[in-house]
Amino acid sequence: MRYPEMRLLLGFLIVAHLGEAAGAMTCFAGNATYPLCADEAACGGGSCTATVGCYCEDPPTQCLPTAADGCDSSTNPPTPCCPEGLFWFPDLQCCSEEFYCDPQCSANEVCAFASGQALCQCNNTFYLPANRSHIVPTVDCRSDVMTVSISKCLLERFQYSASNMHLLENNRTECSGVTYVDIVNNERILFKQVPIQNGWCGTTFSLYDGMMTYTNALYIPPDLDRPIIISSALNMSFSCTYNMTMQTSLQTVLRPLIRTVTPPDVNGAGSAQAIMVAYTDEAFTTPYQAGYELTVGSPFYIGIMTTFADGDNFTLRAERCVAAPSNASYDTNGVDLITDGCLLNQDVNTQYVTNGEYLEVRFKMDAFVFQDMPEVYIRCDVRLCKKQTPDVCKCSSS
Structure with missing residues (x-):
């Protein structure tokens, strides 16, 4: 400010x-x-x-x-x-x-x-022209944590106790969260970090029209050590909203194989990330390196992960995966591997390891090539699903 x-x-x-x-x-x-x-x-x-x-x-x-x-x-x-x-x-x-x-x-x-x-x-x-309406926190939304920040000196100008600021629910040790002070744009700012996790110290979440919103509140008490109290306590709600759908793609199994895609923020609030990696082993521990040659018919393994943190309430599900001879978005010459979350019974041998159960999708497939085309590209649509059923072919509320 x-x-x-x-x-x-x-x-x-x-x-x-x-x-x-x-x-x-x-x-x-x-x-x-x-x-x-x-x-x-x-x-x-x-x-x-x-x-x-x-x-x-x-x-x-x-x-x-x-x-x-x-x-x-x-x-x-x-x-x-x-x-x-x-x-x-x-x-x-x-x-x-x-x-x-x-x-x-x-x-x-x-x-x-x-x-x-x-x-x-x-x-x-410095704050003589200010009034209490200027006390508005800023929220930074990331896939694993939301960070709320507010000017330390602006709070003290109106005799609030910045050092005693806490989450509205503060009756457990872990509810203190991560609080730190830093200089931003030459102004001392208080930051408090809150994990993206439903039920964590009063954090709630709601679902509406493909969006999920996490909400908590800050409690800022007045400075009670002063002889005259001029401000009432503040109860300031903050939230982060995320889009539940993501898209990620595997560049090619014969070139750099890791690609991260960040979809646009929802109303400027936040975004989730999905990452696809190809592995050489069934333990999903050794990624393919650039230039590695695959033999047609040999198995390789695909893992899709998200940095979104709330694994207690959500899982990651592959909605659709397509293998194609070009990097164009869903090439019409491609072969569907997964549709509506289910494996297709086609010539390409594909097997699930896990889908829709955790915050990681894993499947195995045998290498193949398109006629007269040296490269194969794999692209997937993935979705965060609310945990309600173990059936990977269904996503009851998403």
Whole structure:
């Protein structure tokens, strides 16, 4: 989310703030008031403690430490390493007159010194033109996971507790899902990943007109640590919709044999993938390599897989497979191997290993050639089917 009318003001503030730290960071060299702890002549040997900071032994005055003197700003609360007005710089392991955040803050944050260290904090002035209607998550739909994302600082602008955001159903350990923070387009974004699996921590799915939709919801509570609560909790539903039909093809059994086809997204929501591979062995473990020669009549094995993750509710079924002498879509000179999910009793010997039972289709066939044509192409239509019957020749609800 961007607010052009704030650009000039924020640009000036950020440049002014970072101008002092733009050059190389340097250690404060020490003076008569604050000598170096390691300077035996001026300090008589110094050390740091977690409660009082760094002091000389003789005379007992504050001194400037290095890491060797026991300063550790990573403790909680941090050791007060440096005197007032100086800042501990971890990379140089010394006190400096300047501070800056590493890594640098995003466009909607400012670098501030807090809890004894430089931290990136949300800059609420960045969101002055915003209102609560701008709090809208974005959903990325993939075949195995849906990822919902939302601006961390936008939530904090309206005093929501971004760190306590969770799925609506959150009474099991696994419901925490995968949550992480990343910088996207120079803005700090919260991401939560949810597996494509019906029943996983409140995820539901529905079927309609050849489409399947997975739905869950985010719960974002207000920040209850503030003296005044200005926002009500948010319950934000999100979903991903997928087309249940796919098409994949085997390029040729004598050339590169793996081909992946991604059908167009449904309403820009998501897509599933199907991959076809030819194997040399009945264990389906050794793919054919480019240039491998087949003998007519010898067996080979075809596997069709999908990366779609919900194997508890869906299986993969080959609806139609055709072998043809060209790569044209269903060449009229081709031979049907599978129609309506069933093997055809034709001259080409084809046998199922599995179809419509798991998220992988497997079948065996004997190699053949078309008259005066050196290549054979195999193309299949496959479908995700709702699990209701073990009969591979039927797909009761798809």
